[in-house]
Amino acid sequence: MNKTASLPEAVGGASYAGIAIRASVVFILLCGIVYPLVCTGLAQLLMPDQANGSLIRNASGQVVGSELIGQKFSDPKYFQGRVSSIDYKAEASGSNNYGPSNPILLARVQASIEAWKKDNPDVPISELPIALLTNSGSGLDPHITPESAAVQIPRISRLTGISADELRKLVDMHTEGRDLGLFGEPRVNVLKLNLDVQTLLK
Amino acid sequence: MGILQILIVLAVVVLLVKPLGTYVYHVFSNEPNRTDRIFGAFERFIYRLIGLKDRSGMTWRKYALTLLLTNIVLVAFGYAILRLQKFMPLNPNGMDNMEQTLTFNTIISFITNTNLQDYSGETGLSYFSQMAVIMMMMFTSAATGFSVAIAFVRGITGKGQTIGNFFEDFVKAHTRIFIPSAVLVTLLLVALQVPQTLHPTLTVTTLEGTTQHIAIGPVAALESIKHLGTNGGGFFGANSAHPFENPSPLTNVIEILSMWLLPASLPYTYGLFAKNRKQGWVVFSAMMTLFLVFLTTVYWAELRGNPALSAMGIDASQGSMEGKEVRFGIPQSALFTAVTTAATTGSVNNMHDTLTPLGGLVPLAEMMLNVVFGGKGVGLVNMLMYAILGVFLCGLMVGRTPEFLGRKIEPREMKLVAVAILIHPLIILAPTAIAFLTDLGQGSITNPGPHGISQVLYQYTSSAANNGSGFEGLADNTPYWNITTGIVMLLGRYISMIAMLAVAGSLVRKQLVAETIGTFRTDNTLFYAILIGTVLIIGALTFLPAIVLGPIAEQLKLG
Numbered sequence: 001m002n003k004t005a006s007l008p009e010a011v012g013g014a015s016y017a018g019i020a021i022r023a024s025v026v027f028i029l030l031c032g033i034v035y036p037l038v039c040t041g042l043a044q045l046l047m048p049d050q051a052n053g054s055l056i057r058n059a060s061g062q063v064v065g066s067e068l069i070g071q072k073f074s075d076p077k078y079f080q081g082r083v084s085s086i087d088y089k090a091e092a093s094g095s096n097n098y099g100p101s102n103p104i105l106l107a108r109v110q111a112s113i114e115a116w117k118k119d120n121p122d123v124p125i126s127e128l129p130i131a132l133l134t135n136s137g138s139g140l141d142p143h144i145t146p147e148s149a150a151v152q153i154p155r156i157s158r159l160t161g162i163s164a165d166e167l168r169k170l171v172d173m174h175t176e177g178r179d180l181g182l183f184g185e186p187r188v189n190v191l192k193l194n195l196d197v198q199t200l201l202k
Numbered sequence: 203m204g205i206l207q208i209l210i211v212l213a214v215v216v217l218l219v220k221p222l223g224t225y226v227y228h229v230f231s232n233e234p235n236r237t238d239r240i241f242g243a244f245e246r247f248i249y250r251l252i253g254l255k256d257r258s259g260m261t262w263r264k265y266a267l268t269l270l271l272t273n274i275v276l277v278a279f280g281y282a283i284l285r286l287q288k289f290m291p292l293n294p295n296g297m298d299n300m301e302q303t304l305t306f307n308t309i310i311s312f313i314t315n316t317n318l319q320d321y322s323g324e325t326g327l328s329y330f331s332q333m334a335v336i337m338m339m340m341f342t343s344a345a346t347g348f349s350v351a352i353a354f355v356r357g358i359t360g361k362g363q364t365i366g367n368f369f370e371d372f373v374k375a376h377t378r379i380f381i382p383s384a385v386l387v388t389l390l391l392v393a394l395q396v397p398q399t400l401h402p403t404l405t406v407t408t409l410e411g412t413t414q415h416i417a418i419g420p421v422a423a424l425e426s427i428k429h430l431g432t433n434g435g436g437f438f439g440a441n442s443a444h445p446f447e448n449p450s451p452l453t454n455v456i457e458i459l460s461m462w463l464l465p466a467s468l469p470y471t472y473g474l475f476a477k478n479r480k481q482g483w484v485v486f487s488a489m490m491t492l493f494l495v496f497l498t499t500v501y502w503a504e505l506r507g508n509p510a511l512s513a514m515g516i517d518a519s520q521g522s523m524e525g526k527e528v529r530f531g532i533p534q535s536a537l538f539t540a541v542t543t544a545a546t547t548g549s550v551n552n553m554h555d556t557l558t559p560l561g562g563l564v565p566l567a568e569m570m571l572n573v574v575f576g577g578k579g580v581g582l583v584n585m586l587m588y589a590i591l592g593v594f595l596c597g598l599m600v601g602r603t604p605e606f607l608g609r610k611i612e613p614r615e616m617k618l619v620a621v622a623i624l625i626h627p628l629i630i631l632a633p634t635a636i637a638f639l640t641d642l643g644q645g646s647i648t649n650p651g652p653h654g655i656s657q658v659l660y661q662y663t664s665s666a667a668n669n670g671s672g673f674e675g676l677a678d679n680t681p682y683w684n685i686t687t688g689i690v691m692l693l694g695r696y697i698s699m700i701a702m703l704a705v706a707g708s709l710v711r712k713q714l715v716a717e718t719i720g721t722f723r724t725d726n727t728l729f730y731a732i733l734i735g736t737v738l739i740i741g742a743l744t745f746l747p748a749i750v751l752g753p754i755a756e757q758l759k760l761g
Binding site for chain 1: 203206207210248251252253254264267268271272274275276279322324325333334335337338340341342369372373376381384385388389392393394395396397398399400401403404406407408409410412414415416417418420422423424427438439440443444445446449450451452454455507508510511514515516517518519520521522523524525526527528529530531534550551552553555556557558559648649650651652653656657673674675756759760
């Protein structure tokens with residue numbers, strides 16, 4: 001009696017292992033292969049621009065980057081983006097992760113302030129927004145705050161000869177509001193803004 | 203505006219708790235309902251494929267056994283793929299095979315729904331590995347956790363010997379919840395500019411004429427299940443702070459809702475199983491109360507900013523922006539931080555290492571308590587463990603045998619509950635202490651002073667809670683960290699899961715006790731207060747000393 005009762009139990013154990021293996025294979029195929037490939041297909045078919053990285057072109061039609069990925073602007077004639085410990089190298093991402101009490105963080109911000117004083121004698125540091133002195137989380141932040149753009153106008157105007165009014169208009173034009181008027185923060189896309197500055201320079 | 207946008211997200215969650223909780227109940231109550239017509243045929247096809255003929259209920263032992271078997275097989279496949287990714291297809295950027303201890307850590311991290319990442323996606327994984335290992339485990343680990351939660355709820359509310367069929371739960375969690383919602387959210391995210399492509403890294407000439415290489419890939423498909431399954435592992439190293447993973451505040455809100463809605467709805471599902479919705483609302487309210495306290499703290503702390511930077515005479519009115527993105531600002535960053543560590547997702551849209559000390563305390567504390575909503579199912583089960591503990595403590599005070607949902611709570615259950623509750627602090631505090639005693643552990647700390655203590659404490663807390671967010675400054679890709687956090691993740695996931703299933707298996711067999719005037723009720727305001735009290739007392743007793751040495755000391759130092 002005991003023997004016959006324990007037999008289905010043993011068969012159950014073996015068949016559970018079989019089901020576990022087959023279930024694993026099925027879900028590796030379904031979730032790991034079919035799902036991402038179907039999503040890729042639909043995305044490429046329906047929304048190719050977005051699906052391929054929202055590339056941005058200059059006036060002559062050349063790709064100059066992605067509107068989502070920040071770039072390094074070393075020429076002070078251009079609007080500068082945020083601090084990036086990876087120098088906007090977009091094959092990687094991240095930041096230094098200095099804790100708030102880390103002396104290296106404080107030294108880095110102090111150095112940025114000194115550099116600012118030298119390049120922007122017209123704007124006192126009390127107007128210098130913190131967003132411009134801090135490392136973004138991704139190191140690739142494509143945006144600055146509207147205030148961070150405004151404080152750079154005197155410098156750019158002086159170096160390029162473009163009038164401050166014209167630059168202000170450009171900044172206003174490129175200021176994106178909150179999403180749905182509600183979510184997030186108003187922001188300026190630095191690459192798009194500088195593309196227009198470049199056009200004016202030519 | 204900051205507070206308003208947070209309130210709107212909260213309101214959406216509260217409004218959707220009932221419909222979603224009801225839907226989940228119908229999926230797992232296994233009674234015929236309308237959704238069978240949509241999914242029934244596909245499910246029967248999968249049952250046939252995997253050879254599942256007998257869908258009758260299992261005892262808790264069988265349930266745990268089949269769960270472990272399935273997870274072990276998935277681990278074996280995943281390990282093999284990562285170690286051999288060089289030879290697999292879809293590797294346009296020429297990734298090499300993954301190193302042994304890093305693979306160990308990565309596989310455990312994803313099968314346990316933790317998604318702690320000691321690698322960086324851009325430089326460590328082929329597209330094939332991202333899909334067949336990372337995305338696959340994001341589905342399967344979420345479905346595993348979800349199944350356990352449902353089985354536990356069946357155990358404490360049902361009657362008989364069995365707590366459901368693991369394979370059936372596992373399949374239904376995929377077909378009726380995760381796969382359809384993942385496809386939907388993926389398409390939404392692509393529409394809002396998240397890339398989804400198999401092209402290799404882009405090379406562009408920038409405006410200033412230099413060359414920029416932009417890593418890209420099938421990001422959206424990963425991003426959706428990463429949040430829906432409360433996984434949290436990013437496609438890129440910077441996770442949801444990366445503009446390709448999370449390009450706008452709107453995608454940020456979608457990602458927050460994706461990770462939050464299911465865990466928030468589960469208490470309601472529990473109420474339906476218990477045939478007393480108030481039970482569900484009590485649990486939900488306790489979770490929401492704790493959540494609001496944490497959210498307020500992190501929002502306030504980050505808005506107040508870093509005193510050391512404000513002292514430099516700049517315009518610091520925006521708050522602490524180090525490690526944050528301009529498009530999110532303080533409100534969307536604070537909300538994301540509070541939700542991702544509550545729902546044990548562990549994705550980050552700002553760097554937690556750079557949070558102000560009190561701001562950084564919030565994710566740490568949420569993971570230590572591990573009951574504020576919680577990841578796929580685990581948070582609900584943890585909270586119910588505390589509910590049983592609360593009932594037990596009250597029973598001791600009045601000298602009555604404690605009861606929960608009409609079942610007597612006896613020594614066997616209390617021992618199991620104690621194991622499930624105490625394993626969590628044990629596997630956080632012991633390895634943290636060991637790390638400080640060894641050079642291998644100390645060597646990875648990158649911030650001096652009390653912040654270094656927070657870094658180590660955070661890493662193990664995140665591993666034990668199966669959260670996976672990091673104080674990313676920690677140099678954690680070393681064999682020491684790969685192996686120790688790997689072990690902590692394993693213990694954190696499976697010991698508590700097995701203890702939970704055992705409690706369920708033991709309660710489901712109990713004789714129901716008739717409710718009398720003397721019965722201690724668990725569906726009213728008093729119990730809501732007792733529940734919060736129990737959670738906070740146990741949490742404070744176990745973790746306060748460690749927290750004082752880390753974030754609180756740093757805050758006092760900063761002023």
